Amino acid sequence: MSSTTPAPLHLAVALDGTGWHPASWREPVARPRDLFTAGYWADLVTEAERGLLDFVTFEDGLGPQSSLLLAPDERTDQVRGRLDAVLIASRVAPLTRRIGLVPTVVTTHTEPFHISKAIATLDYVSAGRAGVRVRTTARPDEAAHFGRRTIPRIDGFDDPDAQQVVADLFDEAADYVEVVRRLWDSWEDDAEIRDAATGRFVDRDKLHYIDFEGRFFSVKGPSITPRPPQGQPLVTALAHRTLPYRLVARQADIGYVTPRDAEQARAIVAEIRAEQEAAGRAGETLHVFGDLVVLLDDSRAEAEARRDRLDALAGEPYTGDAAIFTGTAAQLADLLEELASGGLTGFRLRPAVAGHDLPRITRDLVPELQRRRRFRDAYEAGTLRGLLGLTRPANRYAAA
Amino acid sequence: MSKPLKQIHLAAHFPGVNNTTVWSDPAAGSHIEFSSFVHFARTAERAKFDFLFLAEGLRLREQGGQIYDLDVVGRPDTFTVLAALAAVTDRLGLTGTINSTFNEPYEVARQFASLDHLSDGRSAWNVVTSWDAFTGENFRRGGFLPQEERYSRAKEFLATATELFDSWRGDEILADQATGAFLRDAAAGAFVHRGQHFDIHGRFNVPRSPQGRPVIFQAGDSEEGREFAASSADAIFSRYATLKEGQAFYTDVKSRLARYGRRPDQLLILPAATFVLGDTDQEAAELAREVRRQQVSGATAIKHLEFVWNRDLSAYDPEGPLPDVDPVVSEEHISRGRAQVRMYRDPVAIAREWRQLAEANKWSIRDLVINTGNRQTFIGSPATVARTINDFVQSDASDGFILVPHITPGGLDPFADKVVPLLQEQGVFRADYEGTTLRDHLGLAHPDAPAGTEPAPERAAS
Numbered sequence: 001m002s003s004t005t006p007a008p009l010h011l012a013v014a015l016d017g018t019g020w021h022p023a024s025w026r027e028p029v030a031r032p033r034d035l036f037t038a039g040y041w042a043d044l045v046t047e048a049e050r051g052l053l054d055f056v057t058f059e060d061g062l063g064p065q066s067s068l069l070l071a072p073d074e075r076t077d078q079v080r081g082r083l084d085a086v087l088i089a090s091r092v093a094p095l096t097r098r099i100g101l102v103p104t105v106v107t108t109h110t111e112p113f114h115i116s117k118a119i120a121t122l123d124y125v126s127a128g129r130a131g132v133r134v135r136t137t138a139r140p141d142e143a144a145h146f147g148r149r150t151i152p153r154i155d156g157f158d159d160p161d162a163q164q165v166v167a168d169l170f171d172e173a174a175d176y177v178e179v180v181r182r183l184w185d186s187w188e189d190d191a192e193i194r195d196a197a198t199g200r201f202v203d204r205d206k207l208h209y210i211d212f213e214g215r216f217f218s219v220k221g222p223s224i225t226p227r228p229p230q231g232q233p234l235v236t237a238l239a240h241r242t243l244p245y246r247l248v249a250r251q252a253d254i255g256y257v258t259p260r261d262a263e264q265a266r267a268i269v270a271e272i273r274a275e276q277e278a279a280g281r282a283g284e285t286l287h288v289f290g291d292l293v294v295l296l297d298d299s300r301a302e303a304e305a306r307r308d309r310l311d312a313l314a315g316e317p318y319t320g321d322a323a324i325f326t327g328t329a330a331q332l333a334d335l336l337e338e339l340a341s342g343g344l345t346g347f348r349l350r351p352a353v354a355g356h357d358l359p360r361i362t363r364d365l366v367p368e369l370q371r372r373r374r375f376r377d378a379y380e381a382g383t384l385r386g387l388l389g390l391t392r393p394a395n396r397y398a399a400a
Numbered sequence: 401m402s403k404p405l406k407q408i409h410l411a412a413h414f415p416g417v418n419n420t421t422v423w424s425d426p427a428a429g430s431h432i433e434f435s436s437f438v439h440f441a442r443t444a445e446r447a448k449f450d451f452l453f454l455a456e457g458l459r460l461r462e463q464g465g466q467i468y469d470l471d472v473v474g475r476p477d478t479f480t481v482l483a484a485l486a487a488v489t490d491r492l493g494l495t496g497t498i499n500s501t502f503n504e505p506y507e508v509a510r511q512f513a514s515l516d517h518l519s520d521g522r523s524a525w526n527v528v529t530s531w532d533a534f535t536g537e538n539f540r541r542g543g544f545l546p547q548e549e550r551y552s553r554a555k556e557f558l559a560t561a562t563e564l565f566d567s568w569r570g571d572e573i574l575a576d577q578a579t580g581a582f583l584r585d586a587a588a589g590a591f592v593h594r595g596q597h598f599d600i601h602g603r604f605n606v607p608r609s610p611q612g613r614p615v616i617f618q619a620g621d622s623e624e625g626r627e628f629a630a631s632s633a634d635a636i637f638s639r640y641a642t643l644k645e646g647q648a649f650y651t652d653v654k655s656r657l658a659r660y661g662r663r664p665d666q667l668l669i670l671p672a673a674t675f676v677l678g679d680t681d682q683e684a685a686e687l688a689r690e691v692r693r694q695q696v697s698g699a700t701a702i703k704h705l706e707f708v709w710n711r712d713l714s715a716y717d718p719e720g721p722l723p724d725v726d727p728v729v730s731e732e733h734i735s736r737g738r739a740q741v742r743m744y745r746d747p748v749a750i751a752r753e754w755r756q757l758a759e760a761n762k763w764s765i766r767d768l769v770i771n772t773g774n775r776q777t778f779i780g781s782p783a784t785v786a787r788t789i790n791d792f793v794q795s796d797a798s799d800g801f802i803l804v805p806h807i808t809p810g811g812l813d814p815f816a817d818k819v820v821p822l823l824q825e826q827g828v829f830r831a832d833y834e835g836t837t838l839r840d841h842l843g844l845a846h847p848d849a850p851a852g853t854e855p856a857p858e859r860a861a862s
Contacts, residue, residue: 025575025582032575032582036607038486038518062506064589064605072603076583081573081607084514090483091518094434110507113458113538114477121480125434145506147600187474196424199699202474204467207460220537222467224457226432226474313580 009336009374010287010346010388012102013048013361015041016059017079019353020293020320022067023313025079029355036083038091044354045092048099051362052376054387055100057133057236057348060085062106063142070154072141077315086118093126100384102131102236107176108169109137109146115176116183116223123228128383131234131253134177136169170243175214177235177251182210184232185395186222208397230385231392238291240321242271249275253390254287256348258322265290265342273343285390289346290339291322295353296360300327310352322350329364333372408793408829409668409800409842410820411495412444413453415808417461417472420674420774422694422806429809431472434484436809441485443809444492447816448830450841451493451524452485453637453802454478458502459535461737463703464712468735470700479511486519493838495524495617500557501531501550502539505598508557509564512614513606521610521837526617526637529554534736549597551624556597558616558632567591568608569849612847615838630656634844635668637802641777646671646797668842673777673801677814681780688779691806692770701766704773708747708754710734718766722758727751777801785815786822793828 018025018032025032034040041058048056064080066073085103093101101122105115115132123130137143143151154162191206210221236254239245248255249272257272259265269288276286297303303326311317318324325332336347349365351357369375381387415421416431423431430436444452456478461468478496485494494515498508508525516523529550533543545553572588574581589604618625618633629636630653640649646669654664676691678684696704698718706713709727711734716723727747758768778785792798805811823829830841839846 026577026580028577030577032577033573036517036609038520042487061605062510064603074586076586077580078582080583080588081568081605083517083606084479084510087479087483087511087514087518090480091487093484094438094487109504111502111539114503117477118480121477124432124476125480125484127434141602145600145602145604146504147598148504192474194423199424199697200469201423201472202467202469204469207467207473217540218537218542219539220459222460224460224474225476 005373006337006340007345008376009340009369010054010289011051011361011366011369011375012055012057012100012289012346012348013053013358014057014059014291014348014350015044015354016350017065017082018355019357020350021310021314021318021352022078023310023318024353026313027310027353027356030353031355032079035079036081041088042092042095044358045096045099045101047358047362049096051366052379053099053362053366054346055102055129055131055234055384057102058085058088058104060104060106061142062109062137062145063139070139072139086115086122089130090122090125093122093129096126098129098379098382100129100131100234100387101126102133102234104133104135106137106142107134107173108151109142109148112176112179112217113183113219113223116180117225119180119233120184120223120225120228123230123233128229128385130228130230131236131384132180133236133238134173135238136166136173138165138169167243170247172216173237174247174251175212175216177247178214179210179212179217179219181232181235181251182212182396183219183221183223184227185397186210187226188395188398189227189231192226227395230383231395232385234384234388234390239272245272246275248272248288249281249286250279252286253388254289254346256289256291257344258291259339259342259344260323262338262342265339265344269343285388287345287388288343289348290336290344291348291350292335293320293322293324293350293352294332294357294361295324295326296329296332296357296364298328300331303327307352318352324352329360329368332365333368333374336369337372337374403794405828406793406799407843408789408823409450409670410447410829411451411453411493411670411800411802412440412449412812413455413672413802413804414440415805415811416455416475417457418455418804419471419700420695420804420806421472421808422691423472423808424694425807427807427810431808432474432476434481437481437485438488439809440812441489441492443812443816445489447812447820448833449492450800451495451522451838453495453526454481454497456497456499456528457737458499458530459538459737461735462534463706463735468703470697470703479515482523483515483518486515486522491522491833491836491841493522493524493615493841494519495526495615497526497528497619500527500529500554501545502535502541505557505560505564505593506600506604509561509604510606512561513565513609516609516611516614517606521839523609523611524615524617524635524838526619527554527558527633528619532736551620551628553597555628555632556595560593560595560598560600562613563591563593564604565608565613566850567604568606570608570612573607608849611837611839612849615842615844626653626656629653629667630662631660633667635670635842638669638671638798641671641673641798641801643792643795643797646792647795650796650798665843668799670800670802671798672804674774674804674806675778675785675815676776677780677782677785677818679781681784684780684784688776691776692773695806696766696770696773698766701769704769705765707735708750710747716765719764722751722755722765722768782818782822786819786826789819790823790826790828
């Protein structure tokens with residue numbers, strides 16, 4: 001292999017209902033009535049695994065989906081309702097063998113103790129394929145679903161009060177991930193000894209209180225669940241600006257970012273790398289993935305026509321945080337290579353219509369990238385960390 | 401005319417962090433690896449059991465200020481295991497113990513409704529309460545709840561979760577691709593709950609699940625616990641597995657139902673039960689003694705005594721006589737994180753009684769613990785055990801049992817292979833599943849959706 005051959009890309013797919021386009025459910029392939037069945041999700045994840053993808057993420061939220069950023073809406077023409085993402089991931093784990101499973105978890109209203117053991121358990125049921133995508137929520141209506149805190153209404157992110165609210169939510173998320181990670185390490189790998197001679201099941205010197213005390217909560221530990229197979233399942237987060245970039249740099253293994261071109265990608269990666277260094281993690285592998293919404297067809301014209309048709313059904317053009325790609329698999333491969341030159345190590349593709357664009361990714365894009373020697377020909381590792389080139393980490397509590 | 405034969409309900413409790421689990425046996429496997437759960441669940445389903453049952457603990461138990469290391473320690477997350485088991489079973493009910501103190505209704509209702517969807521209607525929730533600050537140290541809120549409020553919180557928690565389950569009637573999703581109407585109306589999932597413990601409102605985001613709501617279990621035994629069960633539960637996980645106690649409990653709880661407008665068959669009584677099988681009754685009795693010795697090592701015997709004496713007894717020899725010192729009676733207990741702490745109400749009297757027993761029988765500390773501790777519920781040949789179980793149920797001491805094998809994961813296998821066929825021959829246990837949901841297996845009606853509802857549309861096949 002020539003020394004200039006670029007590294008293979010990592011590919012993930014973000015699953016959300018029938019797809020990311022709000023009118024996706026109206027496509028004939030969409031199966032909207034199956035959304036709340038296990039079979040629907042098993043089919044999607046099996047398709048992703050067929051394409052040798054690194055992992056799938058599952059979107060989630062603690063309120064109904066909405067066309068508004070920070071409030072529920074009254075719409076009846078879009079998919080509303082969804083199942084718990086951790087449980088979907090766990091339900092499909094025994095039906096798959098190699099693909100990573102990364103459910104979304106909301107840090108703002110949940111317990112780090114519960115989530116730590118849930119993701120550890122997902123790692124057990126999937127034999128080392130678990131990760132988690134953490135997110136915050138500033139929606140006042142979601143806070144009212146829990147009734148334990150009030151989140152003030154945010155009208156614009158440039159307002160200093162709003163910035164303080166968001167800063168607190170991200171500080172809390174960072175503490176949350178710290179607790180989750182400490183709990184994963186709170187059992188050393190060889191804590192279970194089953195020593196018949198002394199009658200001891202565990203060596204209690206290898207179980208550790210995490211004694212976390214922060215601004216938002218304190219957690220004693222240890223976990224009730226032993227250290228998961230990967231040691232530390234993957235932590236991932238979507239990030240659009242400095243505060244979340246910092247969360248990614250301090251606590252994550254993968255950050256998902258939304259550059260419009262290679263230049264922007266380069267700037268974002270540079271910012272995250274600088275934060276990573278400031279956080280003392282310069283030597284650690286931290287992937288930065290680009291997020292893209294994709295509509296894939298045999299020609300660009302066809303993909304654009306499909307986008308227009310979906311937009312017409314939705315009653316408005318679909319826009320979002322991530323760039324929207326319309327075109328062929330070869331054109332997408334060109335774009336991914338171009339963006340990767342800005343320092344991205346992989347991509348999380350958001351299929352506009354899951355039933356259409358996911359098989360296009362696995363059956364058209366993947367072979368195209370394989371031809372270009374930019375994607376794996378077979379799963380090369382048994383764990384998600386392994387697929388991403390991450391070794392099994394030492395336990396922070398183990399005596400050196 | 402004689403009474404018609406009752407059908408027996410059987411369930412399987414995964415043997416984990418119980419003092420009956422024998423982890424030192426060569427056949428004992430992992431309590432964490434998913435393969436153990438798969439083996440156990442498939443055995444239960446092969447035997448046509450009603451459901452599998454998972455317990456929960458949210459803090460590792462401690463005794464004398466140290467993590468208790470003599471029993472199995474550690475367990476996976478309840479919801480996550482049950483969702484994965486839904487993929488490797490088709491009919492078996494999936495019952496999870498979930499605490500109402502260290503959770504919030506919106507999240508738990510989402511998880512159970514999701515599990516019910518993902519299992520095609522096989523979920524059940526064993527609602528438990530706790531109040532201790534010890535467990536609370538693992539949670540945002542800490543140990544915030546006074547003991548006397550735990551049932552009021554549990555009741556309101558369950559009522560609130562029920563309101564969330566019922567916030568979708570089942571007919572809201574049109575998903576009409578032609579007209580573009582996904583929802584029938586924008587208020588799907590709308591709820592308001594204003595109470596002492598929860599003041600929440602908004603929209604629940606999981607549509608009505610196949611069973612409407614999970615089957616509800618209750619496990620407490622206090623007066624409040626029994627009332628809670630009579631008012632709100634579908635089944636009780638009880639601890640009365642002797643005939644006389646079982647009948648008294650059964651009569652007491654079933655008689656409370658009328659007050660809530662419920663019939664006796666709307667609440668099942670399912671005690672936990674252990675068993676030891678042998679080819680003959682005599683062989684089983686010998687095996688049972690051996691299992692008791694495995695369950696109670698010398699170290700375990702001392703810890704068990706400390707539990708009653710409420711003081712450090714590590715200097716005592718488990719093969720020697722009982723301590724001559726008296727128990728320490730105090731609000732502070734040497735053991736933390738165990739539900740049974742309340743079981744010994746007068747430790748000084750118990751200590752006196754145990755000393756007399758030990759002297760009369762020439763028992764060492766370990767002998768005493770083995771002989772006074774929980775003997776297995778059913779000991780005998782398959783025919784004896786099948787007959788005993790059936791007698792128990794037909795004489796209204798229970799509606800069936802939640803069996804707790806002592807070996808993980810294979811401990812249920814001999815029961816499935818040898819006892820279940822006998823019960824099936826007698827026509828008191830199903831030869832195959834007749835329905836698909838756990839409510840079907842338990843003979844419980846599907847809850848009505850709230851008033852003003854059209855029947856739910858056919859579920860799309862998965």
